[in-house]
Amino acid sequence: MTLIEKVLHLAPVIPVVVIEDPAHAVPLARALVAGGLPVIEVTLRTAAALEAVRAIADQVPDAIVGTGTVRRPADLDASAKAGARFAVSPGASPDLVAAARGHAVGWLPGAATASEAMTLAEQGFGFQKFFPAEAAGGTALLRSLHGPLPEIRFCATGGIGLGNAVDYLATPNVACVGGSWVTPAGLMRAGDWAGIERLAREAAALRAG
Numbered sequence: 001m002t003l004i005e006k007v008l009h010l011a012p013v014i015p016v017v018v019i020e021d022p023a024h025a026v027p028l029a030r031a032l033v034a035g036g037l038p039v040i041e042v043t044l045r046t047a048a049a050l051e052a053v054r055a056i057a058d059q060v061p062d063a064i065v066g067t068g069t070v071r072r073p074a075d076l077d078a079s080a081k082a083g084a085r086f087a088v089s090p091g092a093s094p095d096l097v098a099a100a101r102g103h104a105v106g107w108l109p110g111a112a113t114a115s116e117a118m119t120l121a122e123q124g125f126g127f128q129k130f131f132p133a134e135a136a137g138g139t140a141l142l143r144s145l146h147g148p149l150p151e152i153r154f155c156a157t158g159g160i161g162l163g164n165a166v167d168y169l170a171t172p173n174v175a176c177v178g179g180s181w182v183t184p185a186g187l188m189r190a191g192d193w194a195g196i197e198r199l200a201r202e203a204a205a206l207r208a209g
Protein backbone atom coordinates (compact mmCIF):
# COMPACT_ATOMS: atom_id res chain seq x y z
CA MET A 1 0.00 0.00 0.00
CA THR A 2 1.39 3.43 -0.88
CA LEU A 3 1.54 6.19 1.70
CA ILE A 4 -1.22 8.10 -0.09
CA GLU A 5 -3.46 5.05 -0.06
CA LYS A 6 -2.89 4.69 3.70
CA VAL A 7 -3.49 8.37 4.34
CA LEU A 8 -6.76 8.30 2.43
CA HIS A 9 -8.08 5.39 4.49
CA LEU A 10 -7.16 6.51 7.99
CA ALA A 11 -10.23 8.69 8.54
CA PRO A 12 -13.37 9.54 6.58
CA VAL A 13 -12.52 13.25 6.58
CA ILE A 14 -9.30 15.18 5.97
CA PRO A 15 -9.61 18.65 7.48
CA VAL A 16 -8.29 21.29 5.09
CA VAL A 17 -6.94 24.03 7.33
CA VAL A 18 -5.81 27.60 6.81
CA ILE A 19 -3.42 28.62 9.58
CA GLU A 20 -2.76 32.34 10.00
CA ASP A 21 -1.02 32.15 13.38
CA PRO A 22 1.72 29.53 13.75
CA ALA A 23 0.93 29.33 17.48
CA HIS A 24 -2.40 27.74 16.50
CA ALA A 25 -0.81 24.76 14.78
CA VAL A 26 -0.11 22.47 17.72
CA PRO A 27 -3.33 22.99 19.75
CA LEU A 28 -5.33 22.70 16.54
CA ALA A 29 -3.65 19.44 15.54
CA ARG A 30 -4.11 18.04 19.05
CA ALA A 31 -7.82 18.88 18.92
CA LEU A 32 -8.24 17.21 15.52
CA VAL A 33 -6.37 14.08 16.63
CA ALA A 34 -8.39 13.94 19.88
CA GLY A 35 -11.57 14.22 17.82
CA GLY A 36 -10.52 11.27 15.65
CA LEU A 37 -9.12 13.03 12.57
CA PRO A 38 -5.36 12.32 12.52
CA VAL A 39 -4.77 13.32 8.88
CA ILE A 40 -4.42 17.09 8.50
CA GLU A 41 -3.90 19.14 5.33
CA VAL A 42 -2.38 22.56 5.94
CA THR A 43 -2.89 24.76 2.89
CA LEU A 44 0.14 26.68 1.64
CA ARG A 45 -1.93 29.83 1.41
CA THR A 46 -0.52 31.67 4.39
CA ALA A 47 2.93 32.81 5.43
CA ALA A 48 2.57 30.67 8.56
CA ALA A 49 1.78 27.42 6.76
CA LEU A 50 5.22 25.79 6.58
CA GLU A 51 6.10 26.76 10.14
CA ALA A 52 2.77 25.26 11.20
CA VAL A 53 3.53 22.01 9.35
CA ARG A 54 6.95 21.83 11.04
CA ALA A 55 5.42 22.39 14.50
CA ILE A 56 2.78 19.69 13.97
CA ALA A 57 5.31 17.21 12.56
CA ASP A 58 7.63 17.81 15.53
CA GLN A 59 5.14 18.06 18.37
CA VAL A 60 2.05 16.03 17.51
CA PRO A 61 3.32 12.54 16.78
CA ASP A 62 -0.16 11.08 16.31
CA ALA A 63 -0.97 13.52 13.50
CA ILE A 64 -0.14 12.83 9.87
CA VAL A 65 0.42 16.24 8.44
CA GLY A 66 0.46 17.21 4.79
CA THR A 67 0.30 20.36 2.73
CA GLY A 68 -2.43 21.65 0.44
CA THR A 69 -2.55 24.19 -2.40
CA VAL A 70 0.65 22.65 -3.79
CA ARG A 71 1.07 24.33 -7.16
CA ARG A 72 4.70 23.91 -8.17
CA PRO A 73 7.63 21.53 -7.64
CA ALA A 74 9.20 23.93 -5.13
CA ASP A 75 6.09 23.49 -2.95
CA LEU A 76 6.74 19.74 -2.84
CA ASP A 77 10.33 20.32 -1.75
CA ALA A 78 9.30 22.88 0.88
CA SER A 79 6.62 20.48 2.15
CA ALA A 80 9.14 17.65 2.58
CA LYS A 81 11.60 19.97 4.29
CA ALA A 82 8.94 21.09 6.76
CA GLY A 83 8.11 17.49 7.67
CA ALA A 84 4.95 16.98 5.61
CA ARG A 85 4.22 13.35 4.75
CA PHE A 86 1.91 14.13 1.84
CA ALA A 87 1.04 17.02 -0.46
CA VAL A 88 -2.26 17.83 -2.13
CA SER A 89 -2.84 19.84 -5.30
CA PRO A 90 -6.06 21.29 -6.69
CA GLY A 91 -5.07 19.96 -10.13
CA ALA A 92 -1.97 18.65 -11.85
CA SER A 93 0.68 19.96 -14.22
CA PRO A 94 3.47 18.27 -16.21
CA ASP A 95 6.12 19.84 -13.94
CA LEU A 96 4.38 18.60 -10.79
CA VAL A 97 3.89 15.11 -12.21
CA ALA A 98 7.60 14.89 -13.02
CA ALA A 99 8.67 16.25 -9.64
CA ALA A 100 6.28 14.06 -7.66
CA ARG A 101 7.66 10.78 -9.03
CA GLY A 102 9.83 9.26 -6.34
CA HIS A 103 9.53 12.37 -4.16
CA ALA A 104 9.83 12.05 -0.39
CA VAL A 105 6.25 13.29 0.09
CA GLY A 106 3.32 11.34 -1.30
CA TRP A 107 1.41 13.41 -3.84
CA LEU A 108 -2.35 13.60 -4.24
CA PRO A 109 -3.05 15.36 -7.54
CA GLY A 110 -6.39 16.91 -8.39
CA ALA A 111 -8.74 15.89 -11.20
CA ALA A 112 -12.25 16.92 -12.16
CA THR A 113 -12.85 15.18 -15.50
CA ALA A 114 -12.49 11.71 -17.02
CA SER A 115 -9.54 12.84 -19.14
CA GLU A 116 -7.69 14.33 -16.17
CA ALA A 117 -8.33 11.24 -14.06
CA MET A 118 -7.20 8.91 -16.88
CA THR A 119 -4.05 10.91 -17.60
CA LEU A 120 -3.02 10.84 -13.93
CA ALA A 121 -3.78 7.13 -13.58
CA GLU A 122 -1.67 6.47 -16.68
CA GLN A 123 1.16 8.36 -14.98
CA GLY A 124 0.89 6.17 -11.90
CA PHE A 125 -1.39 8.31 -9.74
CA GLY A 126 -4.46 6.20 -9.15
CA PHE A 127 -5.47 8.09 -6.01
CA GLN A 128 -6.66 11.59 -6.78
CA LYS A 129 -8.37 14.56 -5.24
CA PHE A 130 -11.71 15.17 -6.93
CA PHE A 131 -11.84 18.97 -6.91
CA PRO A 132 -13.92 21.14 -6.90
CA ALA A 133 -16.30 18.35 -5.98
CA GLU A 134 -19.66 20.09 -5.76
CA ALA A 135 -19.03 22.57 -8.57
CA ALA A 136 -17.69 19.89 -10.91
CA GLY A 137 -20.70 17.58 -10.64
CA GLY A 138 -20.64 16.05 -7.18
CA THR A 139 -21.54 12.45 -6.50
CA ALA A 140 -23.34 12.13 -9.85
CA LEU A 141 -20.09 12.77 -11.70
CA LEU A 142 -18.16 10.43 -9.40
CA ARG A 143 -20.66 7.62 -9.97
CA SER A 144 -20.44 8.21 -13.73
CA LEU A 145 -16.64 7.94 -13.58
CA HIS A 146 -16.83 4.76 -11.53
CA GLY A 147 -18.39 2.83 -14.43
CA PRO A 148 -15.53 3.11 -16.93
CA LEU A 149 -12.75 3.90 -14.40
CA PRO A 150 -13.52 1.67 -11.41
CA GLU A 151 -9.93 1.42 -10.17
CA ILE A 152 -9.42 5.17 -9.63
CA ARG A 153 -10.11 6.34 -6.06
CA PHE A 154 -10.83 9.86 -4.94
CA CYS A 155 -10.69 12.15 -1.97
CA ALA A 156 -13.58 14.48 -2.83
CA THR A 157 -13.08 18.10 -1.78
CA GLY A 158 -14.74 21.44 -2.45
CA GLY A 159 -18.17 22.37 -1.17
CA ILE A 160 -18.46 19.40 1.15
CA GLY A 161 -19.82 19.72 4.67
CA LEU A 162 -21.56 17.70 7.32
CA GLY A 163 -24.79 17.72 5.29
CA ASN A 164 -23.49 16.06 2.12
CA ALA A 165 -20.33 14.21 3.26
CA VAL A 166 -22.25 10.97 3.87
CA ASP A 167 -23.46 10.92 0.24
CA TYR A 168 -19.86 11.18 -0.95
CA LEU A 169 -18.65 8.50 1.47
CA ALA A 170 -21.36 6.18 0.15
CA THR A 171 -20.05 6.61 -3.42
CA PRO A 172 -18.01 3.53 -4.39
CA ASN A 173 -14.93 5.33 -5.72
CA VAL A 174 -14.64 7.75 -2.79
CA ALA A 175 -12.01 6.84 -0.19
CA CYS A 176 -12.57 9.94 1.94
CA VAL A 177 -13.62 13.57 1.74
CA GLY A 178 -11.73 16.75 2.53
CA GLY A 179 -13.05 20.05 3.72
CA SER A 180 -12.62 23.25 5.61
CA TRP A 181 -15.85 22.94 7.58
CA VAL A 182 -14.15 21.21 10.54
CA THR A 183 -11.88 24.19 11.21
CA PRO A 184 -13.98 27.34 10.69
CA ALA A 185 -12.07 30.64 10.70
CA GLY A 186 -14.14 31.96 13.62
CA LEU A 187 -13.27 29.06 15.93
CA MET A 188 -9.63 29.23 14.80
CA ARG A 189 -9.39 32.96 15.59
CA ALA A 190 -11.03 32.42 18.97
CA GLY A 191 -8.71 29.52 19.77
CA ASP A 192 -11.80 27.40 20.48
CA TRP A 193 -10.01 24.05 20.32
CA ALA A 194 -12.77 22.29 22.25
CA GLY A 195 -15.24 23.48 19.61
CA ILE A 196 -12.99 22.19 16.83
CA GLU A 197 -12.57 18.87 18.64
CA ARG A 198 -16.38 18.56 18.72
CA LEU A 199 -16.62 19.24 14.98
CA ALA A 200 -13.83 16.71 14.36
CA ARG A 201 -15.60 14.05 16.44
CA GLU A 202 -18.81 14.64 14.48
CA ALA A 203 -16.88 14.31 11.18
CA ALA A 204 -14.95 11.23 12.32
CA ALA A 205 -18.23 9.44 13.08
CA LEU A 206 -19.52 9.99 9.54
CA ARG A 207 -18.48 6.75 7.91
CA ALA A 208 -20.66 4.74 10.24
CA GLY A 209 -23.65 6.95 9.41
Ligand SMILES: O=C(O)C(=O)C[C@H](O)[C@H](O)COP(=O)(O)O
Pocket residue numbers: 016043068069070088089090131157158159160178179180181
Ligand atom coordinates in the same frame (compact mmCIF):
# COMPACT_ATOMS: atom_id res chain seq x y z
O1 LIG B 1 -6.18 24.43 -1.22
C1 LIG B 1 -6.30 23.49 -2.03
O2 LIG B 1 -5.39 22.73 -2.32
C2 LIG B 1 -7.58 23.25 -2.70
O3 LIG B 1 -7.59 22.59 -3.68
C3 LIG B 1 -8.82 23.78 -2.21
C4 LIG B 1 -9.34 23.22 -0.90
O4 LIG B 1 -9.24 21.84 -0.82
C5 LIG B 1 -10.73 23.67 -0.79
O5 LIG B 1 -10.75 25.06 -0.79
C6 LIG B 1 -11.46 23.17 0.41
O6 LIG B 1 -12.79 23.29 0.04
P1 LIG B 1 -13.95 23.75 1.00
O7 LIG B 1 -14.11 22.66 2.01
O8 LIG B 1 -15.11 23.92 0.10
O9 LIG B 1 -13.49 25.03 1.63
